[in-house]
Amino acid sequence: MRHRIAVVGSGPAGLTFARVLHRHGYPATVFERDSAPDARPPGGTLDLQEGLGQLALDKAGLLEEFQALSRPEGQAMRILDTDGTVLRDWRPGPDERANPEIDRRHLRDLLLGPLDVQWGRGVTRVAPGTGGVRVHFADGRQETFDLVVGADGAWSRVRPAVSPATPHYTGVTSVETSLDDVDTCHPGLARLIGDGSLAVYGVNRSLVAQRNSGGHVKVYAKFRAPLDWHTNVDLADAEAVRSSLLALFDGWAAPVLDLLRHGTAFVHRPLYVLPVSHTWTHVPGVTLLGDAAHLMPPLGAGANLAMLDGAELAESLATGPGDPEETVRAFEERMWARAGRWAQMTTAGLERLVSPDPAEALALFEQVQPS
Ligand SMILES: Cc1cc2nc3c(=O)[nH]c(=O)nc-3n(C[C@H](O)[C@H](O)[C@H](O)COP(=O)(O)OP(=O)(O)OC[C@H]3O[C@@H](n4cnc5c(N)ncnc54)[C@H](O)[C@@H]3O)c2cc1C
Known part of the structure; x- marks a missing residue:
């Protein structure tokens, strides 16, 4: 040794x-x-x-x-259509943990x-x-x-x-935001997310929200884009990033977009492999x-x-x-x-x-x- x-x-x-x-x-x-x-x-x-x-x-x-x-219980998974329709609502049974x-x-x-x-x-x-x-x-x-x-x-x-x-860059970028104390501050979103994760898939983009402990939720907006998609967006300006994400996900159901509307700081993570x-x-x-x-x-x-x-x-x-x-x-x-x-x-x-x-x-x- x-x-x-x-x-x-x-x-x-x-x-x-x-x-x-x-x-x-x-x-x-x-x-x-x-x-x-x-x-x-x-x-x-x-x-x-x-x-x-x-x-x-x-x-x-x-x-x-x-x-x-x-x-x-955090393994629970809800999948919604972009119009808010619930497509899947899976909760782990006692043998699926x-x-x-x-x-x-x-x-x-x-x-x-x-x-x-x-x-x-x-x-x-x-x-x-x-x-x-x-x-x-x-x-x-x-x-x-x-x-x-x-x-x-x-x-x-x-x-x-x-x-x-x-x-090298995969062609997919993730922008991460979070919500604190979701059960108290955003009870509607807490119900939407459930005990684990919520995922919504659209054309070349997705929104995923994942519960952590203590009512903390991480939200990931993923989309296909060139690496320089943000040249006209100041990534240090949370409101500018929020606006550009809301534009990217335009047309999605309002409760789903609330995940972005109420998110606090935004972290830019192009996905590399x-x-x-x-x-x-x-x-x-x-x-x-x-x-x-x-x-x-x-x-x-x-x-x-x-x-x-x-x-x-x-x-x-x-x-x-x-x-x-x-x-x-x-x-x-x-x-x-x-x-x-x-x-x-x-x-x-x-x-x-x-x-x-x-x-x-x-x-x-x-x-x-x-x-
Ligand atoms: C958004 C997201 C969600 C993910 N979800 C999952 C999931 O659900 N399940 C899963 O299995 N994986 C997940 N992953 C992947 C997972 O996070 C990584 O694969 C994992 O963290 C890799 O562990 P690591 O120890 O190799 O590297 P890291 O976790 O990157 O740790 C590297 C450490 O090295 C330190 N370091 C870096 N450079 C230096 C240096 N020069 N000198 C000294 N220290 C240095 C860093 O500060 C860091 O502490 C996710 C990743 C992302 C981005």
Whole structure:
């Protein structure tokens, strides 16, 4: 087992990796660019699937704590037509609670537990060499490790050490907004959304609202557009973004558009992906996990895969016999095969969910969740 392990990034991949190592009694140093755990809003709710994210939590010894924090009722799904007609209203029965939701903040705190993350330590690059892998930090410092695990997300600074690949735009942009205390402040919208998610699919666009805990709702407006669609919109001006979204979704039912009318701040997120089946020639002392390795459309798999990557690599390093370099190499082969399958599915899924034919989205839902 290597003794100097650095993890770059404290997202689901990096924290799960470090936590499983910790469970087996091995230390790793986690470097995170953010200055503190709550330096940025944590993002929307995640559903953790039985054979993926939940398996990772099991390997970390955290499954029971997860079950206590998660919201099985959050799997509920309502689908509306753009005129407001309810097309589907699905609620999980007692036997259909396999993929419960959890707030990202709760998941992060669960994984953080006893880990000692070095906050405010952004990495600029890593340089593999004969005496180890040199990690260069934004503050000018440098440190050397035997293994550097790049879990630093879509725009990874570790990735260039193993691969020239960079993310490309999918042609779909997401603009995110949120509603607070929805049950009290917007009871009509609370009923419309239900216990879990609400989705409305139109021509080349969709609106999805997802409940988090505490009456917090995240709303995602997704649409096909060139990257520069906002050249005449000041993205820092919430009212300007709201007006342009209301124009884009013009003609949709008023209660649905209320999700945009009452949204607070707007966050612009063009959706980028790495090539499907992204692989690289193994570089001793460096590997990638999660989005850094296989960024794909956000259709419910990325965090699950990131966590399983982290858990599997940590477990193999801690318990596997033999050469750690061979262990990492074998892990990469497994990760590439699994991520390649999911990247194909989610790429095809995005085509159908934000499509010229909204019936495609409903058909996809029926496939995943037959009535
Ligand atoms: C809108 C949306 C909804 C989604 N919904 C789901 C869902 O329901 N289910 C699901 O499974 N997935 C979902 N995903 C995907 C999921 O969020 C990602 O796949 C997942 O967060 C990837 O985890 P990660 O740890 O690899 O990377 P990240 O979560 O991106 O974490 C990377 C970490 O590295 C840090 N970092 C970055 N650069 C540096 C640096 N240079 N030095 C040090 N630290 C650095 C970042 O600050 C961050 O903390 C969604 C994504 C989006 C955008």
